[in-house]
Amino acid sequence: MDAFQGVIKFVDPYILGVLISLGIGLIIGLEREYDKLKEEKGIAGIRTFPIVTILGFSLGILTKTFTVWLLIIGLGAFILFLASNHFSQKQEEYGHGLTTNLALIATFVLGTMVSSQFYRDAVATAVIIVTLLSLKTRFRSVISNITSEELFAFIKFSIIALLILPFLPNKTYGADKLINPFEIGSIVVIVSFLNFIGYFLVKFVGSKRGIILTAILGGLISSTAVAWNYASRSKEFPELSKKYSAGIIIASAIMFPRLALLAYIFNTDILKYLAIPFGILTIVCVIATLILMRRDDNKPDTKIKLGNPLNILNAIGFGFIYVIILFAVFYSNQFFGESGLYYSALIAGLADTDAITISMSKFSLDGENLQLASSVIIAATISNMLVKLIITLFKGSTSAKKIIGCAFGSVILIGIIYILLN
Structure with a gap:
């Protein structure tokens, strides 16, 4: 300058x-x-x-x-x-x-x-x-490969983000002033936008480009979806069990920086409390992936079915889940203290980690509960890792069960130890 x-x-x-x-x-x-x-x-x-x-x-x-x-x-x-x-x-x-x-x-x-x-x-x-x-x-090239379903999804997203969201009232409602329509709509739009990015990255970059790359991009949307798809394929192609297991692990590794970004959007101060634990858990997953991954051949069966990039019912459903978790976090803290927040996180993590991450980030905006909020978010990720482990145990090959059991077992154990030490 x-x-x-x-x-x-x-x-x-x-x-x-x-x-x-x-x-x-x-x-x-x-x-x-x-x-x-x-x-x-x-x-x-x-x-x-x-x-x-x-x-x-x-x-x-x-x-x-x-x-x-x-x-x-x-x-x-x-x-x-x-x-x-x-x-x-x-x-x-x-x-x-x-x-x-x-x-x-x-x-x-x-x-x-x-x-x-x-x-x-x-x-x-x-x-x-x-x-x-x-x-x-x-x-x-991109437009020629877009389906009518994806085009309508983009149009619906534009309507929600540009036509509906700006007109939602930016006021709090309810006895405890927990409901803010504009705030809830903004959260739905932000999460939907991140899912949009991940969906089209998988479609135009990851699809048929290799198990690991597809898993990394798929993890931007849903590491649980990657686990569901790859666990089944490990049973169909046992000789590729190590690679599919590596894909499940690396998709889960992507979950941590993704949630860190989501938390940062809603509360910049919480990132420094999540950086070390999320960094450790990410490194553990990456190391496990590198050990398993030697050569990732391009295979025609690496495509992950992630569904519609914007399903209106799913978007509305996420809004309801967020509201439920918002109330659960508030009243759990009111009546049961810290233990209530952990129970809420463990239950929320079974279905979705985004909502509890956003909720806890906003819960700690006053700066007094940052350590507690970060520990609760970690507890939710542990619960989610347990879900993916169970999916693999039910749907995966024998080899995949052992590999994912060791990798995710280590992550869960490290997460629990970190929470107990803090």
Whole structure:
């Protein structure tokens, strides 16, 4: 930043603006030139975009001396020129896509931003535009692989996050002021968003890319789902029991940093209390995975069935679970003290660790119960690890049962010892 300020100080402001405008135009123009050569069509490239940026910059500078109408008329004339060029019959050989025209208009506007000395903002915006332009092929590939169910899930998520959530009342209700509709809706949206990310990572990165990688990405959504799928497959393919066991373990390892992130979102102070125990438990799982994993061959049966990326009933159900746990935590602490919180955590961990993690993070917002809250969260993870161990014992191969029994048994024991020592 100091170096940049030094450049501004020793370079004439107009020349500096021209150079920045030139750079912005070259950044976008280079991508458009490459796209034009690749598709053998296009109307603007590495020369046109810098000229347009400098044009926008120059008009922006002139408005300071004359009138702002000069810029307004200039931009309007430029848009009309592009429109007439776009619909001209002579341009059929160049194609009729709108992307390049919109990029030219955006480049003109970036030039005007530079004239108002929004240097960093203009450059950052240019980088974002270039990124969007260069990802065209990847976007098309992704969209072509999206199912109608996934598209509707995205639409439903957008409706919940953008249309319903903002209108929920941000007020507390009930005798103990525990119910806040906006707060509950926000939690549902945040958890659903994290699940969305995990779902599409599994779909487009992890699917059929190997047992371990798929398990790691699957753990971002549900390590229990990974355990359910991989335990069954270890019985179907006993020769791959070690690899499927490693997948179950590493998916569970992902659970710890995922919950740490979730806790941090709702209470930044609790992270320092979770960092050491979650770090130890993660390392134990990673070491066990490395011992088991020698070579993870790509297999056609590594795909994890994680269901719909956003099931409305599941989202609403999570909201109800969170409310129930919210009341359970409050009244358990009121009537039974610390022991009541641990009972709530053990029960909650059997079904879901997200809700109890969020609840305890908010419970300790006053800063007085951070150690207790972190121990309760660890107790919930121990309960969840026990569930996955039981799943493996019922559905897994003999080898998988022994491996998961040793690994998860160690994690559960370490977690219990840590809680007792604190």
